[in-house]
Amino acid sequence: VDSQGRITQQTIHGTEFEDPGKLLNCLEGVSKSLMDDAAAAIGLGVAGRVDRATASLQWCGRLPLEGFDLAGYMASRLGLPVGIENDGGAAALAEHEFGAGRGAEDMILVAVGTGIGGGLILNNQLFRGSTGYAGELGHIVIDYDGPRCLEGCSGVGHLERMASGTSLDALVREAVRSNPEGDLARAVADGRDASGPLAVALARAGSTEAARLIKQLAESLAFGLVSLINLLNPEVIVIGGGVAEAGELLLAPVRTVVNREAIPAAAAAVRIVGAELGSTACLVGAGLIGLRAAGVLV
Numbered sequence: 001v002d003s004q005g006r007i008t009q010q011t012i013h014g015t016e017f018e019d020p021g022k023l024l025n026c027l028e029g030v031s032k033s034l035m036d037d038a039a040a041a042i043g044l045g046v047a048g049r050v051d052r053a054t055a056s057l058q059w060c061g062r063l064p065l066e067g068f069d070l071a072g073y074m075a076s077r078l079g080l081p082v083g084i085e086n087d088g089g090a091a092a093l094a095e096h097e098f099g100a101g102r103g104a105e106d107m108i109l110v111a112v113g114t115g116i117g118g119g120l121i122l123n124n125q126l127f128r129g130s131t132g133y134a135g136e137l138g139h140i141v142i143d144y145d146g147p148r149c150l151e152g153c154s155g156v157g158h159l160e161r162m163a164s165g166t167s168l169d170a171l172v173r174e175a176v177r178s179n180p181e182g183d184l185a186r187a188v189a190d191g192r193d194a195s196g197p198l199a200v201a202l203a204r205a206g207s208t209e210a211a212r213l214i215k216q217l218a219e220s221l222a223f224g225l226v227s228l229i230n231l232l233n234p235e236v237i238v239i240g241g242g243v244a245e246a247g248e249l250l251l252a253p254v255r256t257v258v259n260r261e262a263i264p265a266a267a268a269a270v271r272i273v274g275a276e277l278g279s280t281a282c283l284v285g286a287g288l289i290g291l292r293a294a295g296v297l298v
């Protein structure tokens with residue numbers, strides 16, 4: 001990634017979840033394969049939190065690097081400055097600098113994928129909180145009597161449990177069961193997977209049944225956004241992740257609920273838009289973080 005946020009080289013590699021040694025070797029090997037004389041820094045966007053006091057990875061799910069100073073390790077192995085950030089925070093930085101949040105002082109990225117992640121840009125800066133755990137948008141409570149959150153989180157009624165791609169998967173499976181003559185059931189009978197991406201694809205192709213599921217998900221998502229809007233009065237909320245590929249089918253019902261439920265002046269102030277960088281946001285953001293760590297960008 002160059003200083004204009006352009007991806008100059010890219011390689012995709014599977015993650016070695018079982019063995020930390022193999023994972024670290026793989027990271028080092030992939031980094032070296034991309035490094036040339038012009039490389040100024042390494043930037044890492046990771047599915048976990050970076051503890052501000054110890055620089056160690058925390059709450060990193062299936063990554064076998066809990067408590068490990070990954071940035072320090074990579075710097076020692078590769079001899080370059082290393083920046084590291086939570087993946088949602090990295091994506092938020094990229095959307096703010098080069099994507100749908102350009103020019104906004106206060107922006108929230110909500111990435112709706114398997115879970116819900118994202119990041120808060122407040123006063124033009126990524127807000128990390130006192131110890132590095134801020135911006136866990138998927139784990140705000142929207143139903144205190146609700147079901148237990150997804151794997152790895154013991155809370156109940158969290159936004160991620162109610163409005164993520166995983167929630168959409170469940171809505172699709174239920175629709176396939178309850179409406180065997182419907183568009184979704186017929187697509188599954190034709191060999192498609194009963195999952196969220198099927199609903200997104202069919203909704204885009206004009207299926208009212210699939211669009212209804214997207215709308216249902218959007219309304220749950222919107223209640224989470226109402227809390228964020230009332231709390232932070234952002235200028236822009238950028239919605240990314242796989243589910244955002246539904247476009248206006250997702251965004252329009254979100255706006256309707258926000259306009260009805262949020263503090264009117266705060267609802268009027270916020271634009272709710274789709275992400276522009278798509279699946280490359282985290283990559284571009286990691287590049288930014290690396291270049292900042294090296295002092296190439298401020």
Ligand SMILES: [Zn+2]
Pocket residue numbers: 138139149150153154155158160
């Ligand atoms: Zn949770």
